[in-house]
Amino acid sequence: xxxxxxxxxxxxxxxxxxxxxxxxxxxxxxxxxxxxxxxxxxxxxxxxxxxxxxxxxxxxxxxxxxxxxxxxxxxxxxxxxxxxxxxxxxxxxxxxxxxxxxxxxxxxxxxxxxxxxxxxxxxxxxxxxxxxxxxxxxxxxxxxxxxxxxxxxxxxxxxxxxxxxxxxxxxxxxxxxxxxxxxxxxxxxxxxxxxxxxxxxxxxxxxxxxxxxxxxxxxxxxxxxxxxxxxxxxxxxxxxxxxxxxxxxxx
Ligand code: PGA
Numbered sequence: 001x002x003x004x005x006x007x008x009x010x011x012x013x014x015x016x017x018x019x020x021x022x023x024x025x026x027x028x029x030x031x032x033x034x035x036x037x038x039x040x041x042x043x044x045x046x047x048x049x050x051x052x053x054x055x056x057x058x059x060x061x062x063x064x065x066x067x068x069x070x071x072x073x074x075x076x077x078x079x080x081x082x083x084x085x086x087x088x089x090x091x092x093x094x095x096x097x098x099x100x101x102x103x104x105x106x107x108x109x110x111x112x113x114x115x116x117x118x119x120x121x122x123x124x125x126x127x128x129x130x131x132x133x134x135x136x137x138x139x140x141x142x143x144x145x146x147x148x149x150x151x152x153x154x155x156x157x158x159x160x161x162x163x164x165x166x167x168x169x170x171x172x173x174x175x176x177x178x179x180x181x182x183x184x185x186x187x188x189x190x191x192x193x194x195x196x197x198x199x200x201x202x203x204x205x206x207x208x209x210x211x212x213x214x215x216x217x218x219x220x221x222x223x224x225x226x227x228x229x230x231x232x233x234x235x236x237x238x239x240x241x242x243x244x245x246x247x248x249x250x251x
Contacts, residue, residue, distance in 0.1 A: 026237025
């Protein structure tokens with residue numbers, strides 16, 4: 001497997017631009033050392049300055065939350081084109097924390113299409129909020145995937161990233177079991193093949209939810225994934241360096 005893609009979702013951290021610059025410096029150093037490709041999704045207000053400060057290709061940038069419309073009366077929001085103009089290359093869409101505030105599958109569909117149109121790589125987050133014994137979560141995940149990708153032509157599917165991040169593993173004390181992620185990765189790719197045909201096998205599937213230096217090897221080894229979306233462990237330079245080191249360290 002090629003090197004795992006690691007998305008550092010800083011969420012609403014850190015408190016100041018000064019701290020953000022220091023965290024970016026630590027992140028870039030760790031990315032250069034590990035040679036893992038890293039996407040930093042900082043608070044939007046820091047995005048342009050941080051992106052302008054980085055040389056080289058080890059770190060690229062993403063928007064945490066964008067809007068599908070290109071412009072207009074949308075107080076507080078950011079368009080995909082504005083993100084692109086600020087040197088973002090990726091955009092997170094449908095994160096569980098945004099779905100919790102009302103983002104719908106129809107919204108994610110429009111945003112994925114808008115992101116591709118603007119030249120951004122959409123990072124579509126999917127995942128159930130809780131998991132019962134009846135398997136209903138599979139229908140939820142399949143619907144989120146099918147609707148979110150409904151306007152993506154098959155030829156562009158390899159441009160899309162899907163993150164499986166069930167709400168019950170985000171901000172928790174541990175990840176889901178890597179074996180269960182393996183099953184979900186197969187299920188997600190199978191669903192994509194059902195919609196798009198053979199190219200569905202090429203869908204990049206990542207995992208997100210309480211990933212850290214201790215559990216990352218098992219998740220990458222057994223989870224059948226192409227990378228990770230990291231929240232808390234990406235907002236501490238030392239913890240993030242340890243995580244990237246764990247990915248590449250020889251056993
Ligand atoms: P966490 O966040 O790593 O802090 O659990 C992950 C996520 O937002 O998917």
